[in-house]
Amino acid sequence: MADLLGSILSSMEKPPSVGDQESRRKAREQAARLKKLQEQDKQQKVEFRKRMEKEVSDFIQDSAQIKKKFQPMNKIERSILHDVVEVAGLTSFSFGEDDDCRYVMIFKKEFAPSDEELDSYRHGEEWDPQKAEEKRKLKELAQKQEEEAAQQGPVVVSPASDYKDKYSHLIGKGAAKDAAHMLQANKTYGCVPVANKRDTRSIEEAMNEIRAKKRLRQSGEELPTTS
Numbered sequence: 001m002a003d004l005l006g007s008i009l010s011s012m013e014k015p016p017s018v019g020d021q022e023s024r025r026k027a028r029e030q031a032a033r034l035k036k037l038q039e040q041d042k043q044q045k046v047e048f049r050k051r052m053e054k055e056v057s058d059f060i061q062d063s064a065q066i067k068k069k070f071q072p073m074n075k076i077e078r079s080i081l082h083d084v085v086e087v088a089g090l091t092s093f094s095f096g097e098d099d100d101c102r103y104v105m106i107f108k109k110e111f112a113p114s115d116e117e118l119d120s121y122r123h124g125e126e127w128d129p130q131k132a133e134e135k136r137k138l139k140e141l142a143q144k145q146e147e148e149a150a151q152q153g154p155v156v157v158s159p160a161s162d163y164k165d166k167y168s169h170l171i172g173k174g175a176a177k178d179a180a181h182m183l184q185a186n187k188t189y190g191c192v193p194v195a196n197k198r199d200t201r202s203i204e205e206a207m208n209e210i211r212a213k214k215r216l217r218q219s220g221e222e223l224p225t226t227s
Helices: 002-011 018-061 075-088 115-122 129-152 175-179 203-222
Strands: 067-069 091-095 103-107
Touching: 018 075, 075 091, 075 103, 091 115, 115 129
Parallel strands: none
Antiparallel strands: 067 103, 091 103
8 A cells, every 4th residue: 555655656746846937937928929929920911911902902093103113122021012913913023132122013914014124124224215215226227237247248448548649759659650660581581592502513524623623732732832
């Protein structure tokens, strides 16, 4: 019996100490604050959505407006606004570099922005249809000129003036012409006529002439010198 009573007492939880009671109290308070913050955040989102629905509805009913720019919003607010716009059947885009500075623009379906307009907003510029039309015409003109130039082929660049006219005050107008005379090759230069190459003498006449020249040379060598 004593053993049974001891086992029952040992299995019972000990009464919480003062420190444990304080920790549990703080945990309950923290949980209550967190729940309250979540409810407040949820309520703020609901109110924000209602406000965006009202602004989008007014925008749709205003026939003078074709687009509307909202103030910068955080990521959650932009997401809510995009959802409201989609449900309303409109078009929306976010622009801006930094996340805190990004804003939303909404457009009516029949006035959806062009790629040029969107590109202008992405670069932080205001959209000016007149300037955009002028820019488009200039681009088309430049493209047309490039196509015409490609069809004509390479451009031959001619000097602005003739060098003879440029330096005529130094060399005179006729000097250059006189100096630049045409040269013709002499086809007979270094050539010997065939008639001059041919020896018309007979062999006997040639031998007699050689012997005469030899005797003349020998007689000249044998003459005594006079003192």
